[in-house]
Amino acid sequence: MPRSKLSPALLIPLLLNLAVTTTAQAAPLPVSDAQRATAERVAQAGVPLSELAANAPETYAVKTGDTLWDISQLFLKSPWRWPELWGMNREQIANPHLIYPGQILMLVKQDGMARLQLAQEFGQAGAGSGGTGAAAKLSPRIRASDNLLAAIAAIPLNLIEPFLNDAVVFDTDALAKAPRIVAAPEGRVNLSNGDIAYARGDFSQASDYRVFRNTQPLRDPTTQEILGYEARYLGTAELTRPGEQRTDAKGKTEIVPSTLKIKTVRQEIGVGDRLAPVLQRSFLRYVPHAPSKNIAGQIVSIYGDGLNAGQNQIVALNRGSQDGLERGHVLALWQKGRTAVDRTGERKEEIQLPDEKHGVLFVFQTYSRVSYALIISVQEPVRAGDRFSQP
Structure with a gap:
């Protein structure tokens, strides 16, 4: 179909979905049936003016560093009600996870209801640069896959990124049987970046490991029941030489521990600390929403x-x-x-x-x-x- 005959309203969702499916580094961006239903319902009529924030702007230009929470808070009384924000812009932003710096959002009020429209995209000349004029025609273009990761996040990810793989809770005290650091060169107590550590245990699962302090039980404040075991993250280490058991000339068994190199240190690492394989980092985006049932x-x-x-x-x-x-x-x-x-x-x-x-x-x-x-x-x-x- 010639480009001139394919409307932007149809082309943008197509390109956004294409960007999602063709980006190797990006994880699937889930939208639940309930969230989608809410967006569809709101898209038909908008939201009541009473649901808008007191100082909701007529237009807003999305900036680098913005989050979905920030923008929702600008327009709505309850910032976690993102489906309303998405639904208000349903025709032009088909995926709520893909809102980018440079887009200009315009609040349209009519018959006691409000909708959000995309007035301008990526700093193109038009309505957004001149103020609060009519929504401009969009000229969508395919984004490079790197730009997909530039879509705004739901909340400031720098606040939680260290915890996504670093803070770990085990259902059982699994680290009690995990590989452990048993010695350091020259009797050192604390290990730093680049230091060598000697450890015992099963290292057949991986070559890169996270280092943890021994676990602490997490207890329910009321019942005191143990809900899990929290492992405090200390840093990372790389296996450089596997351990072995060998017999010396006199027939005595010698235990040779594995050798690791300390790669990063978040907190002090020492003898007795435990090791667990490094997990694949997650690129999931976090979308604010209320629980569907009382909790x-x-x-x-x-x-x-x-x-x-x-x-x-x-x-x-x-x-x-x-x-x-x-x-x-x-x-x-x-x-x-x-x-x-x-x-x-x-x-x-x-x-x-x-x-x-x-x-x-x-x-x-x-x-x-x-x-x-x-x-x-x-x-x-x-x-x-x-x-x-x-x-």
Whole structure:
């Protein structure tokens, strides 16, 4: 079909989907049936003006460093309600994960409803450069596969990237039987980049390894049941020479440990630390969305051994994939109501004030019974035992 006869509205989704399927480095970008249904419903009529943020802009130019959360927060009262944002732009942005710096979003209000349209793409001359004019005709072009990875993320990935493969929770204390560092050259206590380490164990699975401190149990704040074992990430090492058992001239068995070279150090590495194969890094994009069913739980611990946590810190939750939590879930943080004394009556009475919502969590990693979440916003310090719920 000649290009002049294929409308941009049809061509853009085609090219976006082509970019996804032909990019070797990008992982599939999942969109659930429920999320797609929400977007389709909103696309037909838009969203009520009452659902818009108080200062929603008429136009917005997507910038490098923006996140889907940032943009949703500009236009909507609840930033995790990304399907509404996607649905408002359903015809032109077919995949919510693929929004790029340089695109200009225009808010259109009509008959008490609002939609979001793409006014301009990639800095082309037209409506976006002159203000709030009519939506410009799009001139889509195939993106290089490298540009696919430049699509904006849901939240600041630099805050959680170190935890995607570094913080690990085991259902059982698997590291207790994992290979371990048994010696260092010249009796050194701590190992640095480039140092040699000697280790024993089964190294047949891989040549690149992550180094962990011995695991710590994660216990449910209420029941004290062990939900999993958290392994603190220390760095990486490369196997340079496998170990062996040999017999000397006198018939005595000699145990020769494997030799590894320390490649990176996040925290101090020493004798007794455990090794596990390096995992394939994930390029999954995290899309904010509310849980589809009611869910509630508690903070198990603050990552990094802190007594309390604030914005942009990581916490472990006592709910996991078997409880229905998944990557991208947005949760509300609650502060326990304090005990007060009512002095207004005939006699003083102790009363319990209600719990209050005071923050937002974003789940980015799930295990069977435990999850990790980023504190997106919070008003008061977060402590182990604090509770969370659906937003």
